[in-house]
Amino acid sequence: MADVIDATHAGLRAIYFDNAATSWPKPACVAEAMSLFLANDAANPGRAGHRMAVAAEKMLDRVRKSLADFVRASEPSRVIFSSNGTDALNIALKGLLREGDHVVTTTLEHNSVSRPLEAMSRRGFITLTRVDFSPASCVIDPDDIRRAMTPRTKLVAMTHASNVLGTLQPIEPVGKIAHDHGARFLVDAAQSIGLVDVDVEAMHVDALAFPGHKGLLGPTGTGALCLSSRIAAEQILPFREGGTGGDSSSPTQPAVFPHLLEGGTPNTVGIAGLGAAIDFVNARGPSQMLAHERAILTKILEAIAALPKIRIFGPKSAGDRVGALSITIDGYSPQEAAAILDESFAIAVRPGLHCAPYAHRTIGTFPDGTVRISPGVFTTSDDVDTLVRALGEIAGA
Amino acid sequence: MSESKAVHRSQPELARYNRQMLFSHVGVEGQRKLRAARVLLVGCGALGTTLANLLARAGVGHLVIVDRDFIEVTNLQRQVLFDHEDIERNLPKAFAAKEKLTRANPEIEIEAIVADASHANIEKLAEKTDLLLDGTDNFETRFLINDLSVKIGVPWIYGGCIGATGLAMNVLPKETPCLRCIFETAPPPGMNPTCDTAGVLGPAASIVASWQALEALKLLSGNRAAMSRALFSFDLWENRFQQLNVARAKEVADCPCCTHGEYEYLSGKFASATTVLCGRNAVQVTPAPSTTKIDFERIAVALQAVGNPTHNKFMLKCAFIEGTGDRRNDLELTLFADGRAIVKGTNDAGLARGVYAKYVGA
Numbered sequence: 001m002a003d004v005i006d007a008t009h010a011g012l013r014a015i016y017f018d019n020a021a022t023s024w025p026k027p028a029c030v031a032e033a034m035s036l037f038l039a040n041d042a043a044n045p046g047r048a049g050h051r052m053a054v055a056a057e058k059m060l061d062r063v064r065k066s067l068a069d070f071v072r073a074s075e076p077s078r079v080i081f082s083s084n085g086t087d088a089l090n091i092a093l094k095g096l097l098r099e100g101d102h103v104v105t106t107t108l109e110h111n112s113v114s115r116p117l118e119a120m121s122r123r124g125f126i127t128l129t130r131v132d133f134s135p136a137s138c139v140i141d142p143d144d145i146r147r148a149m150t151p152r153t154k155l156v157a158m159t160h161a162s163n164v165l166g167t168l169q170p171i172e173p174v175g176k177i178a179h180d181h182g183a184r185f186l187v188d189a190a191q192s193i194g195l196v197d198v199d200v201e202a203m204h205v206d207a208l209a210f211p212g213h214k215g216l217l218g219p220t221g222t223g224a225l226c227l228s229s230r231i232a233a234e235q236i237l238p239f240r241e242g243g244t245g246g247d248s249s250s251p252t253q254p255a256v257f258p259h260l261l262e263g264g265t266p267n268t269v270g271i272a273g274l275g276a277a278i279d280f281v282n283a284r285g286p287s288q289m290l291a292h293e294r295a296i297l298t299k300i301l302e303a304i305a306a307l308p309k310i311r312i313f314g315p316k317s318a319g320d321r322v323g324a325l326s327i328t329i330d331g332y333s334p335q336e337a338a339a340i341l342d343e344s345f346a347i348a349v350r351p352g353l354h355c356a357p358y359a360h361r362t363i364g365t366f367p368d369g370t371v372r373i374s375p376g377v378f379t380t381s382d383d384v385d386t387l388v389r390a391l392g393e394i395a396g397a
Numbered sequence: 398m399s400e401s402k403a404v405h406r407s408q409p410e411l412a413r414y415n416r417q418m419l420f421s422h423v424g425v426e427g428q429r430k431l432r433a434a435r436v437l438l439v440g441c442g443a444l445g446t447t448l449a450n451l452l453a454r455a456g457v458g459h460l461v462i463v464d465r466d467f468i469e470v471t472n473l474q475r476q477v478l479f480d481h482e483d484i485e486r487n488l489p490k491a492f493a494a495k496e497k498l499t500r501a502n503p504e505i506e507i508e509a510i511v512a513d514a515s516h517a518n519i520e521k522l523a524e525k526t527d528l529l530l531d532g533t534d535n536f537e538t539r540f541l542i543n544d545l546s547v548k549i550g551v552p553w554i555y556g557g558c559i560g561a562t563g564l565a566m567n568v569l570p571k572e573t574p575c576l577r578c579i580f581e582t583a584p585p586p587g588m589n590p591t592c593d594t595a596g597v598l599g600p601a602a603s604i605v606a607s608w609q610a611l612e613a614l615k616l617l618s619g620n621r622a623a624m625s626r627a628l629f630s631f632d633l634w635e636n637r638f639q640q641l642n643v644a645r646a647k648e649v650a651d652c653p654c655c656t657h658g659e660y661e662y663l664s665g666k667f668a669s670a671t672t673v674l675c676g677r678n679a680v681q682v683t684p685a686p687s688t689t690k691i692d693f694e695r696i697a698v699a700l701q702a703v704g705n706p707t708h709n710k711f712m713l714k715c716a717f718i719e720g721t722g723d724r725r726n727d728l729e730l731t732l733f734a735d736g737r738a739i740v741k742g743t744n745d746a747g748l749a750r751g752v753y754a755k756y757v758g759a
Contacts, residue, residue: 335674335739336731339681340711343733352675369675397709 015347015383019376020163020324022213033276034269044265046245056268063275067224072199074229077257081224081266085190086112088209088225091261092186095236101154102127106140107358108162113188135363138167138314145174149181156183161191164359165314166324175204191322194281195290200228218274221267233260289377293323296375303388309395313363326370329395334371345390349373414456427618434617435459437526439514441490444556445532446478447606453498459506464490465513465747467724475599513747516665519545529553535754536583543576544663547655554612556605561598561634563605567612567624574646575655585689586736586757587696593755594699671746679741680749690734
């Protein structure tokens with residue numbers, strides 16, 4: 001694997017099945033770009049006219065343009081850099097909602113969506129409807145969203161793919177329903193970005209939030225919120241205010257994208273890495289990467305179907321999934337199974353609730369959770385063999 | 398009229414120390430030095446209660462007692478400051494010790510801190526202290542105290558006991574070998590029996606702590622030269638006492654701590670990690686890396702003292718009850734071959750660390 005840095009952990013090559021938490025390894029070009037930027041151009045962008053500041057600003061512009069192209073945003077200024085997916089979601093939720101609004105969301109959501117909404121609901125700022133999914137398909141039915149809409153519904157907030165089950169969600173029809181009812185549509189693309197194309201304009205998405213460190217293969221500390229042309233600057237309040245460079249005489253945040261929502265010095269070093277990562281993803285092709293992850297998942301699903309002590313949640317095929325799969329093993333708590341996979345086989349997986357407690361309630365795995373296996377673009381067939389052998393040994397012990 | 402009788406009349410606050418001051422190596426001067434001294438006692442169990450008791454009564458002016466545990470009925474056999482009423486009142490050990498000792502000697506200051514001493518807080522706890530005292534039940538904390546002692550140049554006194562055996566040693570930084578000169582690193586988890594699996598006799602704990610307390614009195618009364626430079630060791634059941642000469646250990650050991658100034662426990666490098674796990678009420682304890690694999694058979698035998706352990710080739714499980722009344726916790730320990738453990742039934746990292754120290758040992 002010449003593309004990636006060869007890494008070992010305590011002498012063992014880690015077999016990494018925790019890409020849904022953050023992808024690993026990263027393409028070697030990511031570390032190189034960060035290192036070069038740090039060495040040469042790491043001035044504060046947009047705050048001065050000297051050559052290094054200009055170089056930093058140009059780098060930001062370039063990556064902003066790459067991201068805008070990636071999600072078909074109408075203009076790069078509608079790409080707001082954030083420190084992660086959670087940050088991007090908070091910018092959207094706290095910026096778009098007003099007192100008395102009704103919000104429709106789902107039980108598949110990560111805590112980065114459900115916690116801010118639940119908190120706003122508990123203090124009486126908004127009202128909230130949480131639409132459940134079928135535990136068989138692990139997909140939200142758009143008709144259930146339609147039934148939850150009220151005249152006061154101002155936002156539908158939904159994930160593009162479940163971080164617990166990997167199942168892709170019908171965002172385009174749900175976006176259409178939201179727009180038919182005059183509501184905005186916020187999509188959490190944490191698990192799908194880099195694998196499944198999103199066209200924010202065509203797919204009725206008004207705000208698309210994602211981290212840079214998962215499917216985009218960038219470093220942690222990066223992310224973005226991409227706004228559609230339907231959102232005007234005066235419709236979103238800045239959730240954080242501060243220095244933006246440029247017009248410092250204005251007593252409040254400048255009412256133009258992206259500065260309105262980007263107070264503070266951005267994570268330039270991380271964004272330089274993210275830029276290189278997007279180039280890598282574009283070169284390889286998201287659909288190719290998704291096909292690879294599905295092929296890996298198919299191999300895993302077929303092998304563990306023969307192990308009677310292993311229970312698989314959600315559809316038994318990889319067709320509607322991004323690279324994530326939840327299982328349990330009879331006789332072991334998820335935490336124990338994960339500890340054994342790491343301790344005896346150097347295999348990294350994530351046990352527990354995956355910050356998505358409502359989804360686990362629906363599939364009946366609350367509060368212990370499941371073992372989540374999430375392959376990535378660099379997962380090999382050998383990795384799967386080792387995983388399957390390990391699961392067989394554990395289930396048979 | 399002897400000096401101490403004169404003091405007795407002119408300074409009644411010293412009256413209680415009359416018999417101690419009559420001992421010529423202490424005298425009035427030594428007593429004043431004790432009054433001015435500040436001691437950090439880490440751990441208030443079998444060793445710690447005896448240490449606190451002896452030092453408070455002897456007039457050590459400022460005693461800081463750190464312990465995170467609450468009193469349980471199995472403590473009463475050897476932990477001399479506690480009784481049934483303390484258990485009913487749900488008192489932490491540090492508070493109960495302070496209460497008892499304030500009654501015994503209201504003239505000194507006692508600070509009771511309910512906390513787990515760790516690399517994150519021990520430097521703060523030890524501010525301005527003249528001596529560090531070991532009342533702990535685990536090697537990781539002892540190495541932490543050792544690092545701190547060598548780093549800040551403040552002596553500490555090691556003490557440990559199990560069954561009818563005991564070990565104790567003074568560490569005088571820059572002068573005597575440190576604990577890492579004697580034992581290079583903390584033993585791997587599960588290698589040594591613990592008081593909670595192999596038992597301990599009260600008199601053995603009492604002897605170790607009394608030895609430590611006397612050494613502390615030497616140091617704090619200005620008699621550092623009189624302190625022991627040996628490793629004190631005994632097995633009372635076998636009627637054996639030894640003073641091991643460890644003077645050369647420092648040259649031989651090429652010690653990372655006192656020769657090279659690498660404080661691997663204090664920096665957190667060798668610290669065990671605790672992670673509150675996502676999902677049901679569970680904490681993972683990950684000890685410092687070790688190449689020794691856990692022997693499940695041996696641990697299973699040891700754990701039969703507290704529960705019904707079961708194991709396969711990957712893990713050992715044992716359910717048990719920790720604490721009583723409001724503090725009762727139904728816990729389950731799952732131990733893996735590299736020494737990591739999941740303590741189910743709590744989100745309290747300190748409790749999980751304590752359970753690990755008691756039943757696995759580190």
